[in-house]
Amino acid sequence: MRAQVQHGFASGADVRIVDVPVPVPGTGEVVIEVQACSLNRLDLLQQEAPLVRGFSVPHIAGLDVAGTVVRHGADVGAGGPAIGDTVIVNPVSSCGQCANCRAGFDPYCSDVRSIGSTRDGGFAEFVAVPAASCHAVPAGLDEIQAACLPVAYATAWRALVTAGGVAPGEWVLVNAATSGVSTALVQLAIAHGARVIGTAGGAAKIDHALGLGCEFVVDHYDDDVVARVMEWTGGRGVDLVVDHVGPALFEASIAALRPEGRMVFCGTTTGTDIEMSLPSVYHWGKSLIGSGGYSDDEFTEMLAFVEHHALEPVIDSVWPFDRIGDAQARMEAGRFFGKIVVTFESHGAVASSNGRMV
Numbered sequence: 001m002r003a004q005v006q007h008g009f010a011s012g013a014d015v016r017i018v019d020v021p022v023p024v025p026g027t028g029e030v031v032i033e034v035q036a037c038s039l040n041r042l043d044l045l046q047q048e049a050p051l052v053r054g055f056s057v058p059h060i061a062g063l064d065v066a067g068t069v070v071r072h073g074a075d076v077g078a079g080g081p082a083i084g085d086t087v088i089v090n091p092v093s094s095c096g097q098c099a100n101c102r103a104g105f106d107p108y109c110s111d112v113r114s115i116g117s118t119r120d121g122g123f124a125e126f127v128a129v130p131a132a133s134c135h136a137v138p139a140g141l142d143e144i145q146a147a148c149l150p151v152a153y154a155t156a157w158r159a160l161v162t163a164g165g166v167a168p169g170e171w172v173l174v175n176a177a178t179s180g181v182s183t184a185l186v187q188l189a190i191a192h193g194a195r196v197i198g199t200a201g202g203a204a205k206i207d208h209a210l211g212l213g214c215e216f217v218v219d220h221y222d223d224d225v226v227a228r229v230m231e232w233t234g235g236r237g238v239d240l241v242v243d244h245v246g247p248a249l250f251e252a253s254i255a256a257l258r259p260e261g262r263m264v265f266c267g268t269t270t271g272t273d274i275e276m277s278l279p280s281v282y283h284w285g286k287s288l289i290g291s292g293g294y295s296d297d298e299f300t301e302m303l304a305f306v307e308h309h310a311l312e313p314v315i316d317s318v319w320p321f322d323r324i325g326d327a328q329a330r331m332e333a334g335r336f337f338g339k340i341v342v343t344f345e346s347h348g349a350v351a352s353s354n355g356r357m358v
């Protein structure tokens, strides 16, 4: 089969499409004929250095897989996906045996496995995955749209719903509202009945954020985020902030909260370390809440919610697999909005209504 295989790292990285054997499913696994796989920043970061424990080369990246089950390994029970089923895959699976898993903290599994990170992923014609990681595609979505959901929407679900406890009518501030995770955050928050204020850098991204349904968008480069939030919320502040930007907007995010408001943080786009005033949080009864991995139950809840609310992921562009290098260059250049997807046209993937073949 054809696959994009990585050897080496950084300047020594050799990443190209080659012929490799079709994977053989292990016990409890199935083989999926990949129809679509969307890109994530991690794909590129892992070409620079092994970021996740258990990552090794040669490696096939691709975390967000949608495709057709074509082969069962041993012990795929009746509860598993049938041959011919179209599925999307939760890329993350926990071991079920470590201390955290046994205590019910499976998102914090010490032996967590990820398709496209600690094992081969979907930038290939076929991929072997645990049968238990396969989920039905939400009704109304095609495979290309489905391949946009796993990482971005599950990460957003964890932050907004589980950690943030978003409620109808609340004001939610989403920083860097046009990124992959934030786009999902904005859609999910609005579908929960929240009112969303976004931040974005520059006129084009502000337009994109307004198009997503943000009621207001403040330019986080040229404007005063806190002043605008206070103006738009009648001096009250937002109930909830969800931030993956990190240091650049951390202090402003805390200041933009109402008394007893919650700030969920889940990323380090602008760095990992901050200096902050403790009274700016405790004096006002505010909560800082970290959000990391998600459970398979949360993944399932997210899919049901997406189906119920007929949410459609925003797609930047769709590329035939042979041009995956061009797709990755587009991500690297940074001037994209929505998910970038590669497809295997010969496997029956079709361009979705809001995407485009290039």
Ligand SMILES: [Zn+2]
Pocket: 094, 095, 096, 097, 098, 099, 100, 101, 102, 106, 108, 109, 110, 111, 112
């Ligand atoms: Zn575990």
